[in-house]
Amino acid sequence: MELNLVQKVVVFALPVIFAITLHEAAHGYAALRFGDRTAESQGRISLNPIRHFDLVGTLIVPLTILVISKLTGGAGILFGWAKPVPVNFNNLRRPKQDMLWVAAAGPGANLLMALIWAGLIKLAFAMPGSAFAMPLALMGAAGIFINAVLMALNLIPLPPLDGGRIAVSLLPRHLAYQLARVEPYGIFILLGLMFMGLLGIFMWPLIQSLIQLAAFVFDINPVELLSLIQIVLN
Numbered sequence: 001m002e003l004n005l006v007q008k009v010v011v012f013a014l015p016v017i018f019a020i021t022l023h024e025a026a027h028g029y030a031a032l033r034f035g036d037r038t039a040e041s042q043g044r045i046s047l048n049p050i051r052h053f054d055l056v057g058t059l060i061v062p063l064t065i066l067v068i069s070k071l072t073g074g075a076g077i078l079f080g081w082a083k084p085v086p087v088n089f090n091n092l093r094r095p096k097q098d099m100l101w102v103a104a105a106g107p108g109a110n111l112l113m114a115l116i117w118a119g120l121i122k123l124a125f126a127m128p129g130s131a132f133a134m135p136l137a138l139m140g141a142a143g144i145f146i147n148a149v150l151m152a153l154n155l156i157p158l159p160p161l162d163g164g165r166i167a168v169s170l171l172p173r174h175l176a177y178q179l180a181r182v183e184p185y186g187i188f189i190l191l192g193l194m195f196m197g198l199l200g201i202f203m204w205p206l207i208q209s210l211i212q213l214a215a216f217v218f219d220i221n222p223v224e225l226l227s228l229i230q231i232v233l234n
Helices: 005-033 055-072 095-125 133-154 162-170 173-180 183-195 199-217 222-233
Strands: none
Touching: 005 055, 005 095, 005 133, 005 222, 095 133, 095 162, 095 199, 095 222, 133 199, 133 222, 162 173, 183 199, 199 222
């Protein structure tokens, strides 16, 4: 089975939108819980994707990757981003310690969403005669994959990624200060790793682990799940 470009866009649309926007909303909610109301004051603690929509990161970049991968026959790592939720870490009750939970909320939301999509695949398998079974299973596979990618990407310990902020929170102050100084150059380091082909080496073990976890939690045959993911990526 092979999806055409339109089918591929349809399958990925909702998973990508929710993966990116709920990741950001989770940061805002966590910040509020720990004392910072910046995101709340700007209406960013919302499940409405429009509030987090970024034309380039939420639409153009993911769509471009899908089109290029379809035209070239490749299966690149699909990713994107939403409009970053504003967080003033100085407003947190314990800025250095609470930074960890605010940063971890985004990847945590991706983990939760990956499991929800796995549950929908399990539901699809329970109604094999339905016309909705295969589309739902494919959308679930896309949901697991995009959330696994975003979780793995954001957990790289490089500021301004979430993993970098988690590391800054956990390191002793003198080391945390040195790592925090890397933030202005973080995006360039990330792009360099991507162009050198090293980014995938760092990310794939965690992506694969999350896919296996989703299969285990809902008792899905890992081979079947990987086959579905292969269909939506090719």
